[in-house]
Amino acid sequence: MQYPHLFAPGKIGKCSIRNRVVMPPMATNLGSAFGEVTPELLAYYRRRAQGGVGLIIVENAQVDMFQGRSLTAQIAVDSDKFLPGLRALAEVIHAEGAKTFLQIQHGGRQCTPSTTDGLQPVAPSPVPCKFLGVMPRALTKEEIRELVEKFAQAALRARLAGFDGVEVHAAHGYLLNEFLSPYTNKRDDEYGGSFENRLRFLLEILARIKELVGEDFVVGVRLSVEEFVPGGLTLAESQEIARALEASGVDYISASCGIYESVSTIIEPMNFAEGWRAHLARGIKEVVSCPVIAVGVIRHPEVAERILAEGHADFVAIGRGLIADPDWAKKAAWGREREINHCISCNVGCIGELFANGKVRCAVNPWAGRELFFDERARAPERKRVVVVGGGPGGMTAALVAAQRGHEVHLFEKEKALGGQLRFAARAPHKEKLLWFVEYFEEMLPKTGVSVHLGSEATPETVLALKPQAVIVASGGTPVIPEFSSLDPSFACTAWDVLRGSVVLEEKDVVVVGGGVVGCEVALFLAERGNRVTLVEMLSHLAVDAEVITRIELLKALGASSVHVMTSTRCMDVEGRRVVYLCDADPRTSELHPEYIVFAMGTQPNRALFDALSGKVQELFLIGDAREPRKIFHAVYEGALAATQV
Ligand SMILES: Cc1cc2nc3c(=O)[nH]c(=O)nc-3n(C[C@H](O)[C@H](O)[C@H](O)COP(=O)(O)O)c2cc1C
Ligand code: SF4
Incomplete structure (x- = not known):
């Protein structure tokens, strides 16, 4: 086994886990508007459990649907009416051999009136989040007592629904993080001020959860161990918090970081290096004996293995990596890591869509969030000859999906290498992760039998000579050069x-x-x-x-x-x-x-070939920038869409 630490069985509390690969909680907005688990959500998690992860920590389930929602279609756990859906969710994950915890969350000041139906968000103190710009009001002590019970009842429901544990969300600037942090907690009662007072709310919640759920149910906490804001929590203080949490009986700590005001450290864009924050997990691991989960831009199995082997953490969380490729763990375990479709940290499809009130999607995985509607492994009823023109992201996706569906596929690219715009876009500062996507296709296209014709500019004649039943034109765009009075190309x-x-x-x-x-x-x-x-x-x-x-x-x-x-x-x-x-x-x-x-x-579409082929082939598609210049995200989806229609 190439990754002995990654695939060693592990244990959290009394829960045995088949390997050290954890899917961390990631909101999907695939719930219903009323907080129920939906068939889309079940299909999304089933697919990820099938990929071989050891543990799936299901996304932030809401403990107070009225006041705590941070998304419009967030799943909820604040009423028994959610039990059947949650039970189905735990079952689909268990059926694939993974263990599962449910994250329980309250958004605190990082809600907006659009997610709380006009209610003013609540917080320890009236300190607005600079990212959202909404003034919260301070919770009363009575409300704090009610919330202790809400968190505890939510944990009990998770247990009744069949989850193996709960993760109390005290990270990323949400309500419980706000109480822990001197940056957001300015109270002068027993819930603010001193270290002990700031910790009180979380400890009361944990104590009440333990009372309700018993000893064999895992209770963990996610912390932002560095908030990366002036006067916020630092690793040193978080080590003290971690010690106190362990003393209170928590079974694991998930070491994350950041709040909305330092959001780039929570869901890092491309300029953050792989594994850059493993030292934060290590800082926590040094002071506790319960398992610690590391997270943050862990993309390649060898990086994950190193984090474990060097003792930074006991488990590694692969977040966006599993949105991009649900089979990440299986491919690593089987020595097929070159077939992993790595997350490129673009944030466009996943968190970008959520910020726009959409559902989880992925720029490099057209199936993400659409598992219910597209069966990526379904074969076409009839094998056809398909020509794809253009080896950029849309064309490569179209070629791969068409080949995976059983078609004979010819891909033409006029340059001597695959990638199209990705190749040179990757030369901009910190954009080199884009090349991972090209490398994925370089591995997969030959493996799936696609005939790749490099350095071949497709013409109507060369395309028609192959007698294709379907042609997918992904010929990209050309940069716009404005028509000025006397533009001198030498300058x-x-x-x-x-x-x-x-x-x-x-x-x-x-x-x-x-x-x-x-x-x-x-x-x-x-x-x-x-x-x-x-x-x-x-x-x-x-x-x-x-x-x-x-x-x-x-x-x-x-x-x-x-x-x-x-x-x-x-x-x-x-x-x-x-x-x-x-x-x-x-x-x-x-x-x-x-x-x-x-x-x-900007660019203008190259659609001359499409126009020349119109009416001359049975099935003709125009995708990506050749249709209308947009992002990789759109080109990839359209490539998959066209290939599923052939
Ligand atoms: C779309 C999206 C939603 C997320 N939602 C949550 C969440 O509900 N709870 C949470 O603790 N973290 C959430 N996160 C943070 C991830 O769990 C993870 O810590 C982060 O993405 C960094 O890890 P990665 O580089 O492996 O993706 C979310 C991240 C993404 C991309
Ligand atoms: S949309 Fe981009 S950042 Fe999000 S999972 Fe896909 S590749 Fe990664």
């Missing part, structure tokens, strides 16, 4: 040219026109190479097309860089090296005189 190029390396700029005065994600990234890329960069954006804000958490980090990086930013500034004309612009605040035009101009003004 101007596109962001793609820069990232691709076909234009190399160093130590130059450069104007980047367009401050969307690509413009911001190329500006940083150029600044890193010693260029003096001015970034011109007509909107009042940069990177408005970025996913929320990714944007926070991108703007931070820009702020820390030498890039000079001009927002609310419209590029009116370019003549040679002269850039004429107009600021919203000034009716007169002004000029910049850079040595080079880089355009990052």
Whole structure:
């Protein structure tokens, strides 16, 4: 066995677990509007349990549907009416050999009136969350007593529903975390102030849970052991908290970090390195003897194995990695780790969709959250010859899914390597994880029998010569170059040219026109190479097309860089090296005189091949940027959708 620590059986409390791979709680918004478990949710968890994880800690179940909801379709555990659904959930997970705990949560000040039906959120003290900007009110002591009982009754229901344990959510800035932290707890009664007082609420909850559930039911706590806000909890104080929790009888501690105001540390975007916070788990493990779970950008089995082997933790949580590839554990156990479809930390499909009040999805796994409706392993009724044009994310997905459904598939890519835009997008600062997705297809396409024709620009003739029954056109987009009066190509190029390396700029005065994600990234890329960069954006804000958490980090990086930013500034004309612009605040035009101009003004679809093939093949699909320029997330879904229709 290549990963002896990862696949060693483990134990938490009295619960035996088949290996050390834990799926941490991750909200899906797949519940009903009234908090019930839905068939979609069952299918989602069944699929993940089938993938071989040892333990699934089911997402944050709400202990107070009226006051504590942090999502609109969060599952709930505050009434016996939820027992049948929760029982079904525990059963589907157990049926696949995994153990399961239920996380129980109250959102505290990190709720908004849109999730609490207009109620003002509650907290230890009236300290608003800067991320959400909503002023909470302080809980009364009577309400605190009621909540102790609500948490305990929720734990009892988890037990009655057949779960093996509960995880009390005291992390990520939600209610119980708020009580623990001096950053959010400003009370002057017995629930605030001193360390003991801040801990009191959580300890009362744990004591009451133990009274109700008995000894053989696992009770764990998730902590944000570093809050990463000034005056917030640090590892040193969290070690004291962990000691107190162990003394109170908790069976494990899940060592997470961050609150909404430091959200990039909770659900890290691409710029965070793999396993970067394993030291936090280690810090807790050093002071307790109960099992500790590590989490945070653990993507490759060898990284997970190392965290365990080096004694940082007893279990590793693979969160988004299991949204992206539910079979992560099986593939690692069987020595097929090169077949793992790794999470690339884009945050677009999972938390990005949740922030937009959608359901869990994934940019690299088109089936995530849709397991009930698509059977990814179903074969097509008839084998057909399918031609896919374009080896970007959409085309590669279409080719793989079509091949997995039993079709004969030919994939044409005009470049000498697969990946399309992913290849050079990965050259922007901290975007190298994008290449994992390309490597996945490089492994899987040949394995599934796809004929990959690299360096082959498909024409209507070459496509039709193969006599395909279906053609999927994923020919991508071309960067937009605006029509200015006298653009001199010797001084101007596109962001793609820069990232691709076909234009190399160093130590130059450069104007980047367009401050969307690509413009911001190329500006940083150029600044890193010693260029003096001015970034011109007509909107009042940069990177408005970025996913929320990714944007926070991108703007931070820009702020820390030498890039000079001009927002609310419209590029009116370019003549040679002269850039004429107009600021919203000034009716007169002004000029910049850079040595080079880089355009990052979006792309336009390449649909010529699709148009030429129209009416000439039985089934013809247009997907991804060739249909309309958007994100990897959309291209991948459309690739899968087209392939399932063939
Ligand atoms: C979509 C999504 C929902 C999440 N919901 C929860 C949750 O309900 N409770 C919780 O404790 N953590 C939640 N998290 C945090 C994860 O459990 C995990 O700590 C985090 O994603 C980092 O681990 P990873 O890099 O393996 O994904 C969520 C993360 C994501 C991506
Ligand atoms: S959407 Fe992106 S961050 Fe989320 S699980 Fe999928 S690849 Fe990972």
